[in-house]
Amino acid sequence: MKLKYVFGTILLLLIADQALKFYVKTHMHLYDETMIFRPWFRLYFIENEGMAYGATFGQGSWAKLALTLFRLGAVIFGTFYLIRIVREKYHPGFIFCAALIYAGAAGNLIDSLFYGLIFTNSPRDGVLSQAFTGHGYAGFLHGSVVDMLYFPIINNKILPSWIPFWGGKPFTFFQPIFNIADACISVGVISILVFQHKFFKRHRQEGKAAPKVDDMQTTR
Numbered sequence: 001m002k003l004k005y006v007f008g009t010i011l012l013l014l015i016a017d018q019a020l021k022f023y024v025k026t027h028m029h030l031y032d033e034t035m036i037f038r039p040w041f042r043l044y045f046i047e048n049e050g051m052a053y054g055a056t057f058g059q060g061s062w063a064k065l066a067l068t069l070f071r072l073g074a075v076i077f078g079t080f081y082l083i084r085i086v087r088e089k090y091h092p093g094f095i096f097c098a099a100l101i102y103a104g105a106a107g108n109l110i111d112s113l114f115y116g117l118i119f120t121n122s123p124r125d126g127v128l129s130q131a132f133t134g135h136g137y138a139g140f141l142h143g144s145v146v147d148m149l150y151f152p153i154i155n156n157k158i159l160p161s162w163i164p165f166w167g168g169k170p171f172t173f174f175q176p177i178f179n180i181a182d183a184c185i186s187v188g189v190i191s192i193l194v195f196q197h198k199f200f201k202r203h204r205q206e207g208k209a210a211p212k213v214d215d216m217q218t219t220r
Helices: 003-027 061-087 092-118 180-207 213-218
Strands: 033-037 041-048 145-150 154-158 170-173
Touching: 003 041, 003 061, 003 092, 003 145, 003 180, 061 092, 092 145, 092 180, 145 180
Parallel strands: none
Antiparallel strands: 033 041, 041 145, 154 170
8 A cells, every 4th residue: 555545545534524523613512412313323512621432631731731742642653653564565454444543643633732722612502613713712732622423323221120230220322422533543443453363464474583594404
């Protein structure tokens, strides 16, 4: 796989991710919900100060700064890593998965770096958030990630009482709210785990040490 195709794929994913985030940020109030396919696919606007699916490094501005710097370091490392695996002709499937993960990390990094500067606040009602007004809601490196994809395939169903721990309680599947960048990371990581034997077979074979001459002679 050529490097231009890899970064072309990443660019397309970034455009899709950022376009949807810009739309949601400027057309929806915080916690607004829009039904796409009833009842299991919705746009539900939240802002996430942590990682994918709400995981965090802690609370406060220092935790937010640490997370943004972590994302930045991951993207810098990922740039060199992608170039290396393309040049060393790794399996195209693995390169594509690595590109997905890179695009996801870069997409959320853009939010963290610039959204606090670009956008005004997203109130729950009233005036919608505006872009490029010069009055951002946070400083550089302190933006929040925009999430909106919500797939409650099973929504608020009461589980049978005989199920241990959760019996009789409401249950929703799938509950996390995420974005295209999060989806790219998840698909990339899961695909590598599932297909790792296929992706790394050739490199494992090439990595086996060649038999020494002395060893070959003793076996004759």
